[in-house]
Amino acid sequence: MSSTVSAIQRSALGFVLVLVIFGTLPLVVSSYQMSIANEILIFALLAMSIDVLAGYAGRTSLGHGALFGISTYVVIYWTSVYGGSAWVGCLLGVVVATLVAAIFAAFAVRVSGVYFLLLTLALGMIVWGVCLRWTSITGGENGIRGVGRPDLIASPTAxxxxxxxxxxxxxxxxxxxxxxxxxxxxxxxxxxESRMRSLGYGTSAHMFVAFTVTGFFAGVAGALYALFNNFVSPSTVQLSQSVEGLLMAIIGGIGTLFGSFIGAAAIIMLENFVSAYTARWQMVLGVMFIVTMIFAPQGILGTLRMLLIRKR
Amino acid sequence: MDRRQFLKTTGLTVAASAAGTFAAPQILRAAEPIRIGLMAPLSGVVAAGGREIVEGFNMYWEERGKKAAGRAVEVIVEDDAGNPDTALQKARRLVEQAKVDFLFGNLLANTGLAVASYVKGNGVPYFIPVIAADDLTQRNRIKNVIRVAGYTASQMPRPLADWALKQGYKRIATISQDYTFGHEQCAGFAQVFTEGGGQIVAQLWNPLNTADFSPYIGQLGDLKIDAVFAMELGADASRFMKQYSDFGLKGRIPLLGAQNFTDQSVIRTLGEECDGIISSAHFAEGSDNPETQKFVKAYSAKYGKMPSLYGFSHYSGAMWVDQVIEQLKGDISNRDVFIDAVLKSQLTNSPLGRPVRFDDYGNPIYDVYIRKVVKNKDGKYWNVPIETYPAVSQFWTYKPEDYLKNPPFSRDNQGIKK
Amino acid sequence: MSDASALVLENIVVAFGALKAVDNVSIAVRSGERHAIIGPNGAGKTTLFNAITGVTPPTAGRVVFQGQDITRRSVQGRARMGISRTFQITNLFPSLTVDENMQLAVRGNGDGKFSMFGAAELNAGQAERASAALSISRLDTRGAVIVSELSYGEQRQLEMAMALVAQPKLLLLDEPAAGLSPAERIIVAEIIRSLSHDLTMVLIEHDMELVLNLVERVTCLNNGQMLAEGTPNEIRSNQLVQDVYLGKAR
Structure with missing residues (x-):
């Protein structure tokens, strides 16, 4: 049982670190850097939702970016086109993302491995296509502009x-x-999976529930993003959104949860700070990904954890 | 921006936020440089156009010795990657970290709309010489988003439709990339053409990055039409022209195009297949206007190619804003005063060779050329005016109030008179 | 069908295209009986197991368990009725610990598998069952070890423990001693012998000597068809069996 205790201690350390680092950031950084940190938090949540499937259930989803974006669309549409309250909008966004996740799940539970990857990719592409084509609702590739945040959380710090x-x-x-x-x-x-079934588990039902629950978390991230970005367009639901979320999870360390914060921070900071020096920042990102895959295939946190355990 | 400068601005930013926003004393203003944030897609599918945005913009400030009304001008370039979320991120960086005085640029409508929604909240002036989405100067106007040397998508094809009617064309089919910029341009054309008694026989919509146009060209060939109106951008435009010619439609059915269809950025690599195509635009690099030719020569000398719409627009946009800064004697600290001054101003001495002013909705009114692609004396293809429609506004001949009561254009609402 | 029959297979056929891997096999296993299925490689033994557990539903014929026709029931549905199995090729959860493997095995037939925010640990009753099964399988001290770090023999023992902890009514053992050293085989045989006689058991085994001392009845398959059925002694002395099986094996 000693390993369980130390696992809990590790997780507690993770919580404390996230709380302390992100909690004190606004005191020391500029408003722009705070907005970057804000984005990191939102994307870390998206990456975690992907990590639950990838790291725990062994299913790599390329559809969670779309679930994230659906929630963003619903929130923006509800507040700016329908004129509803942002709080209700967020609730609706998360509910719709979860429902769509359930529909995705109904298809995706039947497959695993590369077929799961391709199927979720295809489902995500359908969402993207709908957002692009259903111009009367989504505004096509021009997207929809939001109306700003509710007063209570209007200030960037709040x-x-x-x-x-x-x-x-x-x-x-x-x-x-x-x-x-x-x-x-x-x-x-x-x-x-075969052993699970022979032990009496309806694995499809479990995967269905897992996918839907992770869709909920992606939806929460998407709703936050709507409030943060105040704008939505098909690029929010496009494939690269899913890929980016997955890369964050991988760079941080699949199956580590807290690695998602590291992965999100690494990628978003790279996008924002490296791009100030060179237009080739996407190449830097690519190199970083390859280096991670070769030298730390378990991601940054996964590798750290392994080193720590080995030392003991 | 180099590393030291980055550290310096970061330091300044931290210091400024610590000291509070009201601390900056007015006296220091004149000595401080004017910081301009320029965003353009420098990576992604429209990167070529993005680079010309930067070229045109920098060319103007270099000609001016990087000064406006005595103040140094510092241009900070950011890559928007052709992605609205990235554009938004970069706009935030430019405004909140680099503390720019105003924003400029972007190429794709969705990136522009994303930035527009951001500056709507904070009032930072944002100038958009290329972003053509109709509603930015129509139904969803934002006062601090201004089309200096820009235009509205549906504005330019209207004179071309009128010209087509005068040629006796009765039946026309349109083909366009299937996205808002295409929907709006086709609608401008279709509306004027059908109201003048013409018939839009078919409207074909191809996805962006269509590798093979043969199914579309096959359909066009069977329609018994007097002309085709094409709205394609970038590589799609080149491919379409090439295949239109390969399939033998060229010379059989006249080809009309949106301004970007025969833009210099497209035709500079093409041959015979672009010869004779008719389009309409406010700028024509083949115009014999001396101001235009002066600009074309200077641009060609500097960059080894004739200017495209992107280069022209950002050169002229920079000039327009510079003229207003001069008029305000370098003091643009009051944004409302600055914006009002821009909206009331006229662009003079621009490569167009004629003054340009805004309508009441912040969109420029231009003399629009009907242009024909021909070979110049150097053997290169360019757009030469064959007719001019004076003072074309985004509302054509309609009353703005009436016009704005109609729903915005979309793929399903093409303004076609039944 | 008599009341005493726990498992009845009626004219089972499993065909893969034109190939009949199992061809018209009928077996009745009494409640509490220990029954072995033997035969050379490719005789259709594992395929027959898959038909019983639902992994590969039969093409024709019926599977009846405790009087209920379960021919079309799902794998997990059969498992929940009390059919437990081990795999010929070790099929465990290699990245989890022995304890976690047991937790999954315990909960498979019971409650709490959808508990999303509860603690991972077993309740007292479940924990007791798990430790009992581990101690029968002689793994009591190995709970915290990651399965991929167990020896092969220990993995086979864990296969047994996981099948047993579900408190099955029918235990299907697919070559439990495959690949083990002679010493390890003895351990497995002892584990099997120590099991309660209320438990109905069907055992596939390649090793005649091991199996004939453990069971009451034997069915011998060859090329998917039934060759012979009888007591171990009858099978030992059966000429057909000796020809196709023993003759070749020795």
């Missing part, structure tokens, strides 16, 4: 702390989720 609170809460829920009996069944399905 919104930043609101995001931090929500993301921490979601992180805690995800953490509980992957450590629950249900979370264990996902790791079982990853290792051997």
């Amino acid at each position: 919104f930043y702390y609101a995001t931090l609170a929500v993301v921490l809460l979601m992180t805690f829920l995800i953490w509980r989720f992957v450590r629950s009996p249900f979370g264990l069944t996902l790791r079982g399905i990853r290792d051997s």
